[in-house]
Amino acid sequence: MPNRCIKEGDNPDLTKERKTCTFDTDELTANLYGSRNNMERRREITKKISADPDFADPIPHDFLSREKCIEATAKKTKAVVQRGSEFCDVTNYYEMLHLINEAIGIGGYPLALHYGMFLPALEGQAEKELTDDIIPRAKNLEVIGAYAQTEMGHGTNLRELETTATYDKATQEFIINTPTRSAMKWWPGNLGKMSNYAVVTCQLFIDGRKIGPHNFLVQLRCEKTHEPLPGIIVGDIGPKMAFDTNDNGFLALDNIRVPRKNMLMKHAKVSPDGVYTPPMHAKLNYGTMVYVRAHMLYAHGQFLATAAIVATRYSAVRRQGRIEHGVPEVQILDYQTQQHRIFPQIARAYAIIFTYMDIKDQYDAMIKGIAEGQTDLLPDLHAITSGLKSVVTHMAGLGIEQCRMACGGHGYSDASGLPKLYGVQIGGCTYEGENMVMLQQTARYLMKAVASALQGKPLSHSVAYFGKKSSGKSRIGKEGGDIAREHEAMLEALEHAACRLSVEASQMWEKRGRGGETKERAWNGVTVEMNRAARVHTRVFMARSFHRRVTSSPPSIRPVLTDLLSLYLHYECVDMAHHLLEDGFCSGEQIRYLKSRLYEDLTTLRPNAVSLVDSFDQSDRELNSVLGRRDGNVYEALYQWARKSELNYTDVLPAVQKYVMPMMEENRSKL
Numbered sequence: 001m002p003n004r005c006i007k008e009g010d011n012p013d014l015t016k017e018r019k020t021c022t023f024d025t026d027e028l029t030a031n032l033y034g035s036r037n038n039m040e041r042r043r044e045i046t047k048k049i050s051a052d053p054d055f056a057d058p059i060p061h062d063f064l065s066r067e068k069c070i071e072a073t074a075k076k077t078k079a080v081v082q083r084g085s086e087f088c089d090v091t092n093y094y095e096m097l098h099l100i101n102e103a104i105g106i107g108g109y110p111l112a113l114h115y116g117m118f119l120p121a122l123e124g125q126a127e128k129e130l131t132d133d134i135i136p137r138a139k140n141l142e143v144i145g146a147y148a149q150t151e152m153g154h155g156t157n158l159r160e161l162e163t164t165a166t167y168d169k170a171t172q173e174f175i176i177n178t179p180t181r182s183a184m185k186w187w188p189g190n191l192g193k194m195s196n197y198a199v200v201t202c203q204l205f206i207d208g209r210k211i212g213p214h215n216f217l218v219q220l221r222c223e224k225t226h227e228p229l230p231g232i233i234v235g236d237i238g239p240k241m242a243f244d245t246n247d248n249g250f251l252a253l254d255n256i257r258v259p260r261k262n263m264l265m266k267h268a269k270v271s272p273d274g275v276y277t278p279p280m281h282a283k284l285n286y287g288t289m290v291y292v293r294a295h296m297l298y299a300h301g302q303f304l305a306t307a308a309i310v311a312t313r314y315s316a317v318r319r320q321g322r323i324e325h326g327v328p329e330v331q332i333l334d335y336q337t338q339q340h341r342i343f344p345q346i347a348r349a350y351a352i353i354f355t356y357m358d359i360k361d362q363y364d365a366m367i368k369g370i371a372e373g374q375t376d377l378l379p380d381l382h383a384i385t386s387g388l389k390s391v392v393t394h395m396a397g398l399g400i401e402q403c404r405m406a407c408g409g410h411g412y413s414d415a416s417g418l419p420k421l422y423g424v425q426i427g428g429c430t431y432e433g434e435n436m437v438m439l440q441q442t443a444r445y446l447m448k449a450v451a452s453a454l455q456g457k458p459l460s461h462s463v464a465y466f467g468k469k470s471s472g473k474s475r476i477g478k479e480g481g482d483i484a485r486e487h488e489a490m491l492e493a494l495e496h497a498a499c500r501l502s503v504e505a506s507q508m509w510e511k512r513g514r515g516g517e518t519k520e521r522a523w524n525g526v527t528v529e530m531n532r533a534a535r536v537h538t539r540v541f542m543a544r545s546f547h548r549r550v551t552s553s554p555p556s557i558r559p560v561l562t563d564l565l566s567l568y569l570h571y572e573c574v575d576m577a578h579h580l581l582e583d584g585f586c587s588g589e590q591i592r593y594l595k596s597r598l599y600e601d602l603t604t605l606r607p608n609a610v611s612l613v614d615s616f617d618q619s620d621r622e623l624n625s626v627l628g629r630r631d632g633n634v635y636e637a638l639y640q641w642a643r644k645s646e647l648n649y650t651d652v653l654p655a656v657q658k659y660v661m662p663m664m665e666e667n668r669s670k671l
């Protein structure tokens with residue numbers, strides 16, 4: 001069967017791997033990206049960008065200062081904006097995402113938050129009077145915006161944000177103010193240096209009454225000079241773990257007046273005479289966060305895929321040690337521990353991307369509903385995206401780290417691309433709601449589902465399985481080798497565990513309440529258990545999504561995807577074995593059976609491992625990794641990469657001349 005990546009001159013070990021492929025890699029790629037046409041379009045974009053001098057990097061960013069990196073990124077961003085249509089359909093979200101990955105990379109660029117949050121916030125929350133004016137100009141990039149919500153003192157607890165927007169009936173304006181140091185906006189991406197506008201989240205005050213957080217459009221800089229406007233202090237918050245090319249910023253506003261229409265009033269409204277009308281759902285103002293949490297899944301699935309590609313290809317190229325005496329050194333991919341480290345990451349990357357496809361469909365349905373005045377899909381989607389955001393970012397972070405360590409010493413070098421990738425990706429555990437906090441949102445929803453299930457009330461999509469009757473004992477290992485029934489048995493076991501953990505967490509909560517604690521204090525006493533239930537529930541959702549996509553995939557790729565699903569489910573069940581054992585639903589013997597099946601899966605997948613990662617179809621530009629390059633010619637490339645280090649511009653460094661040589665000379669003369 002063809003692996004379409006084989007080319008002459010490639011590392012022979014990689015070619016050998018590609019020749020053992022049992023499926024058509026292009027078919028899997030097309031399935032992953034929606035169609036053959038989408039796959040071809042991605043490749044055309046890659047080809048054009050790779051050949052274009054505007055996007056060439058003579059010196060890798062690894063060797064540049066932050067300012068130089070920002071300059072290079074701004075230059076490329078301008079080229080993307082001015083010449084985007086030469087490369088892709090600029091109205092197509094996925095083509096644009098791919099273009100940006102190819103042309104600019106993942107570390108941030110001047111328009112990241114403009115497109116990622118500023119425009120979505122305006123489109124989702126602003127009223128016609130405001131959108132008619134600002135959206136055409138924002139789309140035309142006459143202005144650039146950020147989403148300024150988090151403050152130095154508060155990010156998670158939006159209810160206590162300190163920035164105020166006080167309505168002045170006399171002038172029909174809002175007065176926006178930063179009352180304390182901790183009220184300064186702190187962290188918003190592209191706020192520091194690039195944006196001249198921002199959607200700013202403020203506590204709305206009318207007639208001295210605090211109404212709660214609402215969003216306002218505020219101009220920050222002069223459109224001609226880009227200087228901050230009077231009363232506005234804005235800047236960059238300094239170096240951070242990653243996102244070097246994003247100017248995450250600070251902002252203080254000193255009694256800035258904006259017209260009434262600058263409040264984003266599609267859902268909540270303030271009339272000219274100061275009458276407040278609440279939105280049809282209390283949290284519609286938080287809609288931009290739901291949007292980003294849903295779409296983050298795709299990016300984080302791709303981040304994990306990148307790491308899996310690098311680790312798998314490198315492990316096929318790297319030979320070290322022997323499994324048996326008297327035979328040549330083996331490819332490190334032949335070690336069972338290496339397979340156990342990497343293959344689950346491949347499976348999880350597929351699982352995350354497939355889950356995203358389901359969520360995207362649900363998100364679109366919810367938006368359609370809201371446009372028709374219905375918000376009934378929002379609570380379920382908010383609950384599951386909160387869980388997915390947390391589980392996926394954590395899972396991807398752990399997975400990238402495993403892949404990095406699987407590359408040994410070279411994984412620690414920036415040449416691998418993995419330290420930077422980890423730095424960028426792991427930010428997702430924090431932004432868009434810290435993971436522990438967002439899991440509690442899911443848990444809250446589970447508690448309601450437990451109550452509904454006990455009362456026999458209808459259950460919504462993500463928790464529908466709470467209504468199933470449990471068989472009491474797992475069928476794992478008792479299905480006589482019928483793979484479809486085996487999969488169903490594992491899914492049933494995971495659902496059983498998620499349901500049980502939710503019920504137990506609910507009982508613990510209730511018990512503390514009966515012991516005299518307030519509901520809220522009692523909640524804090526059981527949040528570890530609550531979050532555990534939320535995590536397992538979310539992992540069930542992912543397993544179901546993956547299963548659905550595999551069972552409905554085209555027959556040509558179903559066998560390899562079924563193998564991958566087997567590995568995924570066995571790995572998930574072994575990883576959560578304690579939950580399956582705790583109430584005796586599974587026996588120790590069944591867990592031992594799952595482990596032995598998992599080890600068989602590693603062997604089954606071994607011949608297809610490289611082809612499965614090739615099917616992610618990430619180009620060398622996107623991978624940005626000497627270790628993961630498609631041709632596998634790693635060692636020469638590693639040396640050429642290191643030669644570019646600025647420490648190698650001269651053979652004797654000024655620092656050595658100035659301090660180290662005189663020191664050695666002094667020591668010699670002392671003898």
Ligand SMILES: CCCCCCCCCC/C=C\CCCCCCC/C=C/C(=O)SCCNC(=O)CCNC(=O)[C@H](O)C(C)(C)COP(=O)(O)OP(=O)(O)OC[C@H]1O[C@@H](n2cnc3c(N)ncnc32)[C@H](O)[C@@H]1OP(=O)(O)O
Pocket residue numbers: 080081093096097100111112113115116117147149150155156157158159189283284286287289290292295296378379382430431432433434437438441444
């Ligand atoms: C050059 C060309 C470019 C081309 C274009 C390319 C396109 C690129 C697009 C890319 C797309 C995406 C990627 C974007 C990249 C973005 C990078 C991200 C940068 C980071 C940004 C940020 O971090 S912004 C700040 C985020 N902040 C947070 O997330 C704060 C977290 N806190 C909260 O959300 C809330 O405070 C919290 C939910 C924790 C609690 O809120 P609270 O008001 O206290 O409410 P509760 O009492 O807990 O709950 C009350 C009820 O409300 C329900 N609820 C809460 N939130 C929501 C919600 N969002 N939606 C619906 N319902 C909600 C809750 O469940 C309770 O319900 P109940 O029924 O009463 O139980």
Ligand SMILES: Cc1cc2nc3c(=O)[nH]c(=O)nc-3n(C[C@H](O)[C@H](O)[C@H](O)COP(=O)(O)OP(=O)(O)OC[C@H]3O[C@@H](n4cnc5c(N)ncnc54)[C@H](O)[C@@H]3O)c2cc1C
Pocket residue numbers: 113147148149150153154155156157186187188189243248427430431432433434435436437
């Ligand atoms: C790379 C990056 C980009 C960002 N971009 C933006 C942006 O564009 N716009 C923007 O507005 N913001 C942005 N942010 C800010 C980000 O949204 C917040 O940092 C995030 O929401 C977490 O809030 P916090 O910093 O207040 O953390 P905190 O809430 O202070 O969290 C600290 C600790 O307290 C715990 N904790 C807090 N509350 C609870 C609770 N109720 N229960 C249990 N534990 C709790 C947390 O779990 C965590 O362990 C960005 C942040 C980063 C890192």
